[in-house]
Amino acid sequence: MKIIIDAYGGDNAPLEILKGTAQAISELDVTALVCGREAKLRALAEKEGIALSGMDFLEAPLAMPVEAEPTEILKSYSTSSMAAAFKALADGQGDAVVTAGSTGALCVGGTLIVKRIKGIKRPALAPIIPAAKGTYMLLDVGANVECRPEMLRQFAVMGAVYMERVMGVKNPRVGIVNIGTEENKGTALQIEAGKLLRDSRLNFIGNIEARELPLGGCDVAVTDGFTGNIVLKLTEGMGKAFSGELKAMLLSSAKTKIAALLLKNALGGFKAKMDYTEHGGAPLMGTAKPVIKAHGSSNAKAFKNAIRQAKLFCEQDVISEIGAAVSGQQ
Amino acid sequence: MKIIIDAYGGDNAPLEILKGTAQAISELDVTALVCGREAKLRALAEKEGIALSGMDFLEAPLAMPVEAEPTEILKSYSTSSMAAAFKALADGQGDAVVTAGSTGALCVGGTLIVKRIKGIKRPALAPIIPAAKGTYMLLDVGANVECRPEMLRQFAVMGAVYMERVMGVKNPRVGIVNIGTEENKGTALQIEAGKLLRDSRLNFIGNIEARELPLGGCDVAVTDGFTGNIVLKLTEGMGKAFSGELKAMLLSSAKTKIAALLLKNALGGFKAKMDYTEHGGAPLMGTAKPVIKAHGSSNAKAFKNAIRQAKLFCEQDVISEIGAAVSGQQ
Numbered sequence: 001m002k003i004i005i006d007a008y009g010g011d012n013a014p015l016e017i018l019k020g021t022a023q024a025i026s027e028l029d030v031t032a033l034v035c036g037r038e039a040k041l042r043a044l045a046e047k048e049g050i051a052l053s054g055m056d057f058l059e060a061p062l063a064m065p066v067e068a069e070p071t072e073i074l075k076s077y078s079t080s081s082m083a084a085a086f087k088a089l090a091d092g093q094g095d096a097v098v099t100a101g102s103t104g105a106l107c108v109g110g111t112l113i114v115k116r117i118k119g120i121k122r123p124a125l126a127p128i129i130p131a132a133k134g135t136y137m138l139l140d141v142g143a144n145v146e147c148r149p150e151m152l153r154q155f156a157v158m159g160a161v162y163m164e165r166v167m168g169v170k171n172p173r174v175g176i177v178n179i180g181t182e183e184n185k186g187t188a189l190q191i192e193a194g195k196l197l198r199d200s201r202l203n204f205i206g207n208i209e210a211r212e213l214p215l216g217g218c219d220v221a222v223t224d225g226f227t228g229n230i231v232l233k234l235t236e237g238m239g240k241a242f243s244g245e246l247k248a249m250l251l252s253s254a255k256t257k258i259a260a261l262l263l264k265n266a267l268g269g270f271k272a273k274m275d276y277t278e279h280g281g282a283p284l285m286g287t288a289k290p291v292i293k294a295h296g297s298s299n300a301k302a303f304k305n306a307i308r309q310a311k312l313f314c315e316q317d318v319i320s321e322i323g324a325a326v327s328g329q330q
Numbered sequence: 331m332k333i334i335i336d337a338y339g340g341d342n343a344p345l346e347i348l349k350g351t352a353q354a355i356s357e358l359d360v361t362a363l364v365c366g367r368e369a370k371l372r373a374l375a376e377k378e379g380i381a382l383s384g385m386d387f388l389e390a391p392l393a394m395p396v397e398a399e400p401t402e403i404l405k406s407y408s409t410s411s412m413a414a415a416f417k418a419l420a421d422g423q424g425d426a427v428v429t430a431g432s433t434g435a436l437c438v439g440g441t442l443i444v445k446r447i448k449g450i451k452r453p454a455l456a457p458i459i460p461a462a463k464g465t466y467m468l469l470d471v472g473a474n475v476e477c478r479p480e481m482l483r484q485f486a487v488m489g490a491v492y493m494e495r496v497m498g499v500k501n502p503r504v505g506i507v508n509i510g511t512e513e514n515k516g517t518a519l520q521i522e523a524g525k526l527l528r529d530s531r532l533n534f535i536g537n538i539e540a541r542e543l544p545l546g547g548c549d550v551a552v553t554d555g556f557t558g559n560i561v562l563k564l565t566e567g568m569g570k571a572f573s574g575e576l577k578a579m580l581l582s583s584a585k586t587k588i589a590a591l592l593l594k595n596a597l598g599g600f601k602a603k604m605d606y607t608e609h610g611g612a613p614l615m616g617t618a619k620p621v622i623k624a625h626g627s628s629n630a631k632a633f634k635n636a637i638r639q640a641k642l643f644c645e646q647d648v649i650s651e652i653g654a655a656v657s658g659q660q
Contacts (some may be wrong), residue, residue, distance in 0.1 A: 226509055234541065238568040256593055259590075260589075
């Protein structure tokens with residue numbers, strides 16, 4: 001399996017991207033097609049002692065800046081490393097794309113260069129978020145700021161296939177993110193999407209309040225991209241705030257510093273569980289071939305985990321299953 | 331100052347409500363008008379050894395159930411303890427209402443029985459949420475599921491007055507909860523509200539991403555009630571999930587259990603800081619007289635804190651200030 005890598009996406013590109021890719025090749029039985037400036041990347045690898053076995057390169061002179069308009073990936077940045085990666089995927093030069101670059105550009109490029117699964121109206125960006133029990137897939141988190149009820153139905157179908165096939169969750173519980181559990185709660189979007197989902201073959205558990213999300217109240221949470229983005233970013237910010245408070249508490253006195261020493265190992269596991277970057281990337285669900293967004297702040301390990309996710313995505317044939325489910329109006 | 335108490339609101343009513351009221355009377359230099367079934371409340375107080383000095387009673391035979399339609403407070407529950415409290419406030423029998431009862435009924439009753447400040451289109455429910463640095467007021471969290479830009483402008487004015495007057499924050503920073511900081515981000519609501527707020531005299535810092543809220547990125551966060559409810563409930567759920575994980579970690583081995591003993595005092599402070607029920611209640615901003623919602627799960631201490639907040643609300647003359655600001659089109 002060959003994973004196509006955008007070498008110039010994310011805060012720590014290209015070094016951590018290259019490192020993570022090398023780790024993935026040595027651990028995960030994949031090869032890579034790395035898009036970027038080959039000569040510079042080779043020089044960096046030599047300097048840092050990164051092995052390049054299993055990597056091919058695809059020359060791409062530009063990097064897509066985070067602050068550029070997303071649609072520029074089709075225009076002034078059509079020769080960027082991210083655009084090159086999507087074109088290579090569309091052309092069959094590899095099996096999946098992994099990028100830590102601009103989310104907006106990824107959504108535009110994924111949708112318009114890689115194209116959609118037949119029948120899917122709009123792809124959705126769909127991170128896997130850790131909860132007290134298990135994880136849940138949240139979709140959409142920003143590809144579609146405003147949504148129609150039918151889109152939420154499709155998000156539910158895609159999320160359920162992914163959680164079952166890739167994450168091994170049997171009969172995933174699907175919920176609509178809402179401000180109350182009753183069927184008449186929320187706006188027209190939630191009410192109408194609820195009707196569609198009650199008529200589906202999915203394991204639809206109704207509305208889910210945001211309070212229940214981090215406690216593991218469902219396996220697939222569907223929502224418009226505005227609300228989903230708020231949920232994702234708040235989850236991130238709360239994690240950061242808690243970690244900061246916890247650290248401050250552990251450093252507050254001689255007694256707590258001793259406690260911190262005793263907790264050293266346990267704290268590592270605790271942080272790993274609360275940190276959603278550990279869980280790999282966010283798939284863009286609905287494109288005709290797998291596209292994975294690694295977190296913008298990915299280090300080598302997080303990027304490697306995103307590559308692992310891309311591999312599972314391919315192996316489990318998620319896209320055919322979604323195509324079948326959508327054409328069958330599951 | 332006389333605070334009007336709904337004795338039958340919340341999960342722990344009437345016992346914790348009565349206890350919290352008694353504590354407030356002894357500590358805060360207030361008196362209370364307690365709405366409910368006087369004979370039963372007196373019997374309970376006697377049994378539990380709760381002092382009733384400083385309390386008057388107002389007979390109200392019914393309790394407003396949480397699951398009842400909010401508008402029923404005007405109809406079949408017009409003799410409920412919550413309805414009686416609002417009527418007593420409107421009639422000038424006390425200075426503020428504190429209730430831990432149904433949020434929906436509180437919004438309807440507050441708006442239609444207590445009535446609005448002149449010029450205010452819609453009251454907003456506005457909890458004070460702890461952040462890494464300070465606290466922030468979030469409005470609206472559910473009184474208005476869908477909002478117009480002008481409503482967000484008024485929420486901003488009300489929140490800024492409150493944070494300045496009651497919480498002592500100089501020149502409070504006002505942000506619009508959004509999915510990016512750029513002026514063109516979000517839906518028409520955020521974009522248009524941004525234009526109104528840039529034209530205002532407020533200290534408007536633009537859009538604020540949800541990630542920054544728990545880190546203390548602003549003092550007043552304005553949003554529609556749907557999004558605000560999601561933010562509030564997710565904040566609550568993350569706190570619960572995090573506490574659970576922390577507890578599990580501290581109990582995971584002999585070593586961590588020793589650490590837990592060493593941390594005992596520090597953990598108390600940590601929890602208190604992260605727990606937004608400690609910060610008292612959520613004012614319903616925009617009513618002609620102060621109405622405070624205590625958390626539904628309030629114990630005596632939380633309810634007492636909500637009464638403290640009601641007292642400050644009255645003392646600082648927040649409502650006149652809002653009236654002046656709104657009529658001046660601040």
